[in-house]
Amino acid sequence: MILVQEQHQLQQQQQQQQQQRGKVGDFVFSGDVISCQMFLGNYSKKQCYPNITYEKPQFNVPVLYEDDHVAVLNKPAGIAVYSDTRNSSGGKKQRRTIHFLLPFILIPPKKGTEGGILRRPGIVHRIDKPTSGILVIAKTKIAMQSLHEQFRTRKIQKIYTAIINGDIQQQVGENDNDNDRKEDLSCWNVIDYPLGGKYAITSWKLLRKVQSLNAKDGILSKIEIRLETGRYHQIRRHFSWLYRRPLVGDHLYAGLLQAHHFRSKGLYLCSNGISFHHPIMRNNDDANDETVIVEVTIDLPKRFDKLMNAEESWALYDHSC
Template sequence: MQVEENLNGERLDKALSTLTGESRSLVQVLIKKQAVLVNGEKTKANYKVKAGDELSYEMEEPEELSVTPENIPLDIYYEDADVLVVNKPQGMVVHPSAGHSTGTLVNALLYHCTDLSGINGVVRPGIVHRIDKDTSGLLMVAKNDIAHESLSEQLKAKTSDRIYLALVHGDIKHQKGTIEAPIGRAKEDRKKMAVVADGKEARTHFEVLERFGDYTLVKCELDTGRTHQIRVHMKYIGHPLAGDPKYGPKNTLAGNGQFLHASELGFLHPRTGEALHFKAPLPKIFEETLEKLREE
């Protein structure tokens, strides 16, 4: 297909999306897979097309769905034709991966509804963002590609609200602050993330809610969504999460993993533009631990 005058100067991903009707997110995936050619050459998504450029692309055959729907109860906070908000319990993996082929949030979602976006492929239908297995709390799920694209753009533009409650070791001296430190794979252990000079931009705002002497309850708000971001950033400033088996000390509070809960989630509805905001209470073990600390 040929680029027309009205698209001259547009980014390649936007131009191809306009010409084909495919979602921009899908087009970006195709470009990354080098399945898009401009005048017979591979290029990047931010290439500015010129009138007369010849564009071609190759779509892969859709994969057969291989994730088994499972009748697992879901704590759904909101649902309509475009989006679903669910409160994920601690201990549940978000999507299938090596060693976790069943019992995931995706297995449960596929049983609950079949209309999930396909942008992230077969094993991650509808998944716009993730939280760790042992982190509980709110997640937004896209039920079609248009909704997925809108929610993803809001995450990139930092216009959605993602607020977490975390119980950390030590007494944080400051009442509030911002941790701005790049995150990437740890050099000494590739299974861990760490603050590294060549990592990706990461920013976490925190505010102290309650002090317990040896522990502090903080509210964390994310500007970015790097893997293990809060866990890595709090360790970086000397206050690792209580119960964290990967980044925390061995001498810690008993629980089912890190004391981290995605308590609030806000975004604009992808179809109506309505501002939606949800709050989920702390899991029972988190609340009981706070009560014990208050008593002590």
């Protein structure tokens, strides 16, 4: 009896040694058995996507909106959307990204959902690692195609808020002929300046100015931004290169324009609003049966107003005392 058990254990060990996880480029020989494991990993959360083989990254991201086709997240600053394999050695640090977190925080679409369910959530667009704010995710193939097309045709409206190191001069648009509107800070200014050989258009308006002893021109400016195009680092390059007024905390494009006082505070840029057409949901009450427009807005991180208030208080303080 003992001999039979030992032989059985030996056979199991031999089978385990022969089994291996296949990789791209592996050879397949006659007699090999190829299998597919449909559910891997140990999960305490039932809503997690089933085809995940790694542990959950050690951070969370708020989900602002979610249905069977799309989801909207609030990405914190300092978290990358994708891992940079050129500068990463792999492992848990490489997995500290939105891409690896998505299957753990989103609910898989219901069985039978139309449009082709994706095996894992798909990221529709990116925002920079130091930028915080809204990120749109697709959960079905039809949603991915629809959202990509909306970005391509610029039907998606995105709103950013930034703090600029310097005094930004509010200008009146070409169509604003009314003199009373020249003092109106709500009018939009347009930057039409090519980047990388491609046209790039950024619209902005001034929200608030405060005095600052550490800022260029002695002024910090908070502005609202709308992008007509989506070029690489468009906002940061437009204001740093064209206006010579970089975003506070911008290490990459500020150079000597950035005061040392602001270099350790992080980038003050937030994507705080978005609107897009839902790929599936439609307005039954509408005679044209048009798709539902999804609008999502978030409050700015508290550090934006905290910085503005602190700089203004220090500038107005009587330093002669």
